[in-house]
Amino acid sequence: MADFVMPKLGPDMTSGILVAWHTKPGDRVKRGDVVAEIETDKGVIDVEVFSSGVLEKLVVQPGEKVPVGTVLATLREDGGITMPQASAAAAATTPLSTTPQVSPSQAAADLSKLRISPSARELARKLGVDPSRVQGTGPSGAITRDDIERAAKQPQKPAARGFDAVRMRQAIAAAMSRSKREIPHYYLSTTIDLGRALDWLTAANEKRLVTERLLPGVLLLKAVALALRDFPEMNGFWLDERFQASAAIHVGTAISLRQGGLIAPALHDTDKLSLDELMQKLREVVQRTRTGALRGSEFTDPTITVTSLGERGVEAVFPIIYPPQVAIVGFGKVGPRPWVVDSQVVARPLVTATLGADHRVSDGHRGGLFLAAIDRLLQEPGKL
């Protein structure tokens, strides 16, 4: 038997609402199948199962809000082998897999921060109202019994698919505040000549149908992923007061949403994908991000983040690490600038690459070598 538990889909997620089941008891499911929709602080996310077998029992019903780590369903696994409820990367590297990062008592403590009287809280429990979703009208915004009764009479709106801009902003604020508070960042930057990489890309794209063309960003992602093989201290998580390196390299790529907000889903096994596979994966993930159809593992699995803001004209990015990750790479605008080649000043397409890294795990010396490795890889684009 294995438990399918409420996953932790963000560093500050303490609880989630089960929106819908996509399966029923007796159904056969296989690893990677989307079995449920979970409403998180960033919106409604498809969540996959990480074992194959037969679903035995649905423990939590749609509409229920439960702490991270709560058993949502039980599964009878094929072959009787118990697998943890976690992605392969998390299972291989971190206690994200089997141990909920936030205990039920912590989640309860979060709810306890609400301004609500004990009697209103008890009423909310009886009427099945989630107090954290009720606007208080009492003194200093306290939630009253009347507020709860009013909320109970309102028709229950199913959570909309996609991302909630207000809650996403709150989630970003919480994660970034935590990062700035807890992570001793250091920053490095280097300028990289992309002449060879872009020449190679232009020549490669000339031979390709429009549906198969590559974007420059794919070369940057692949170079970062390959460089990480030699810099494990940039790839992993800070958990339980220590660094836990990840065996797998899942680069999270920051994708902005036009209505506001930002998501950095994982491109699984980035270093092992060919440029064509990576491009195809990136197109698919961008599309699913912008239509609110990401999967749970794409939220939880990034082992490092890459953010590119050059298209908006900025020359360099000074990125903030997304906890519990320990490093983030930023790329600025790619464009012609003066550069010295063979003692001559010439115009070359340059990009400024920056690294924000966690001083608890690495030092500037290693960070500098990491950026140099990315540069070196981009000088041989045919090998990416």
Place this chain on the structure above:
Amino acid sequence: MTQDAIRDAVLRNLGKIAPEADLEHLQPAVSFRDQLDIDSMDFLNFVIALHKELGVAIPEKDYPKLATLRGCVEYLASATARSPA
């Protein structure tokens, strides 16, 4: 293919890329990127959609010609006249 039909195809496919965009008030000579906040991935998907719908080959070096509504209509009118879908 008429310019109106091409314009409709361009706007329809832009709408798929940026569903929240106010396409009725799109300025014909200002870049989509500046008006709609689209990025290179959006633009590539837009070009792919036009290629599939209109059956025209669009080399990468011609992408700058597709940056505005007016540019798109002129380029695609010429391209469809050369190689009707």
